[in-house]
Amino acid sequence: MKINKLKSQNSNESGGTSAQAAIDDPFAAAFAQRDVPGRSLWIDAWHRLLKNRAAVVSAIIMFLMLMAVVFGPMISPWAADFTDWDHTASPPSLANGHWFGTDAVGRDILVRTLEGGRISLLVGLVATLVSLVIGITYGSIAGFYGGMTDRLMMRMVDIIYALPFMFFVILLMVIFGRNIILIFVAIGAVNWLDMARIVRGQTLGLKNTEFVEAAQACGVSDRAIITRHIVPNLLGVVMVYVTLTIPQVILVESFLSFLGLGVQEPMSSWGALVNDGAQDMESAPWTLVFPATFLAVTLYCFNYIGDGMRDALDPKDR
């Protein structure tokens, strides 16, 4: 039984679906469409994220929250510092217009909660930004230069990691007074460690990948390598950590406010409101419940979004 020998591949053969030379293949054209079209990593990740119901719901809630804290106080009939002497410490009621009730001096809790939200979210974003900038700079330098520089820099991180950072934040607040800019910087400055570690890990890994080597071998400039190969790969991981850092930072700020070391009156944040509410919780529980709920919901949602992003960009069996 003779074995059909195929003619040697012609030089245009790229292993694709071209017709064999020996027999005129009537199906060649149809076969060409058999391949599954490729999808970029980002589109894939986006699809996966969208399938994560918890993350999507959380994102919607966060969006609504954002709208509420930004526009709510503008359309509310009550100013945050307006003291309604007719209705001090009154429970929530639709009738008198104080939907969340009032506190001991008659300030509307709803407006205060929303305005407090502005501060809490603002701190969350700005402090995260600070920590992002410091972390990325530090991490990419360590990762990029590698060697002794990297070892020293990471040693520093290890040492700082072991220190009770909360105490230092408290010290900072005590030293410099309760300045909101300082809060941004202090919290951010204390939170950059994780970001630095991640960025350094990624940079180190990327620097040594074959595709970067290949790019260098092809004569691609350093700058192009950084912008086209390294940065896009960093972006994903950084985005995940930003989403996870925001709730951490908001938590730290509320901690501080709770201890009386956060933003100064008349500015208020959720943490401060919870602190106030806790004082009156037996007589006026609504002063505690509403800000606490907003805070908890925000943290909850950010955590789910961050989790969802992490799974979308790095899927493993959950």
Next chain:
Amino acid sequence: MALLNVKNLRVRFDTPEGDVHAVNGIDFHVNQGETLAIVGESGSGKSQLVMAIMGLLAENGEAEGVAEFRDVDLMQLSSHDLNKVRGREIAMIFQDPMTSLNPFLTIEQQMTEVVMHHQKLGKREAHQHAVEMLRAVRIPDPEERIRQYPHEYSGGMRQRVMIAMGLLCEPDLLIADEPTTALDVTVQAQITHLIGELRDKTQMAIILITHDLAVVAGICDRIVVMYAGKMVECGTVDEIFYEPQHPYTRGLLASVPRLDRDAEMDLHAIPGNPPNLLSLPTGCSFRDRCVEAQEACRQVPPLWRDEKGHMSRCVNKIPGGQIVDDQGEPA
């Protein structure tokens, strides 16, 4: 009398992109003491097939069909009952020895637990037995080395340990899923040789899964060739190597680089890409890539069988053959 009889086995995976049909209805049998090779490229379903039989499919996998091992259908067994068969009457070794052993337990612990559980041996006896086994697979200084951890062994040595571990209860069937793929070429030869030797001593049956025909030629009696989850050809080693009927088999054989050919000739390859298991073509799955494809290939091809048992699933007739159904009975 067949030791293992597989009928119409199907395996399907539920993935976000849709259902992946890894195995699409396969029938084969393994006789006592016989060494069967299952050959195919990546994605042919050969690994998932044995995973299904052994009850080791991933969570999103579902299997249907019958796998009769000595009159007991393994597919219907509960985990509890399956555990009486696994490791004792049917043993399995895997492709990647580097990750197949638990890094946190010593070799001794991982070996003795098998016999202590299945054969109720005491610690001392189990230890002796394990040491003997290590000696049989040629691990040097087994008394010393048995107390070590996997990371202290090389890849080849770890695979030997896997083999030793599999043979501890003297199983009647050993399933080896690409046991040499991850190893160096010289080590490959050693391991293949070792398996053959042990088989000769113990008369156990072996299912050897591989994509490497050279390995097959060394120690196997019969071969099943798989493509896109189906059997496309099966026969004895001689039949397959000297009289391959299916175009895919011929393509595989022609692709093996040979020392006796002209070095300037281009390497032969089967054109096209492996099948997309999410959407297989109608009729014969191989027709996209087949040199002998015809109009008739758009229909499901018949299964031919000659009087010696050589089967091929193709429009092309086997000389002296007749059309049969999947169980091998005349249609």
Next chain:
Amino acid sequence: MTNSGLWHHVVSRSLGLIPTLLMLITIAFFMIRMAPGGPFDTEKALPPEIRANLDAKYHLDEPLLQQYFRYLGQIVTLDFGPSFQYKDWTVNELIAQGFPVSLTIGGLAMLVAFFLGTLVGITAALRQNSGVDYSIMGVAMLGISIPNFVVAPLLILVFAVYAGWLPAGGWEWSFRHMLLPVLTLSLPVVAYIARLTRGSMIEVLHSNYIRTARAKGLPERIVILRHALKPALLPVISFMGPATAGLITGSVVIERIYSIPGLGSYFVQGALNRDYTLVMGVVIFYGVIIVLMNFIVDLLYAWLNPKIRFDENQ
């Protein structure tokens, strides 16, 4: 096969402790000194001579660097100096008073967090993607998201005020007094450990060596307890270091809410009153605990992981 790998590890890690501690002391020292206002400014204005005497007695008139080295010398002999705020007490005495309380609550919280957290996490992992799994993880997420200074008042409200079963605060060495603080303190850590354990266990259960164990016909119970448990718990053990830091941080708030005279309260008061020595003492003390804990965890991890313990090529 020897334990030489482990030994190398211990030695190198021990050496690493010193720079860490030094850095801790230095940062704390200079930071607190930077605070405007000294320890005696908050009291009624003192006549200058008395003020000068006080400064001299506490060496506050010396150049900063000199004060620093003087302090280092004191530390080495474990003398944290006198408290500026509580005039008749030394810092050592204050720490000795406050620490046992904080230790009890913190220690109990850590035990609860570890055992409850791992138990819950393993349960969720074994029933992956089931209703049980989702609800456990949902609750765990709540535990991480709701700050303990929110949970605490709520618990007090429910159990102390409305139901009257437990005291609303204050400290006594009784189960009733310890229950709420320990619970509230440990909650976020329990939640985190539950999530961590679940993820780790799921990953381990998908590894090749678990597949081998099943292929050997071992019953699932043995596969999990003997083959999967230890690898799955390693990341959790690693986490106990940072967990300690977290518990200590949390204790500051818990002690405040439940009016517990622990070290955390002393710290906050000290910071607000510029009691340098007390603040320094507490920071260093806690810092040492965290560093030690990280050290112990590190060693424990190395001991449990055969690759580190038995590898001679460190």
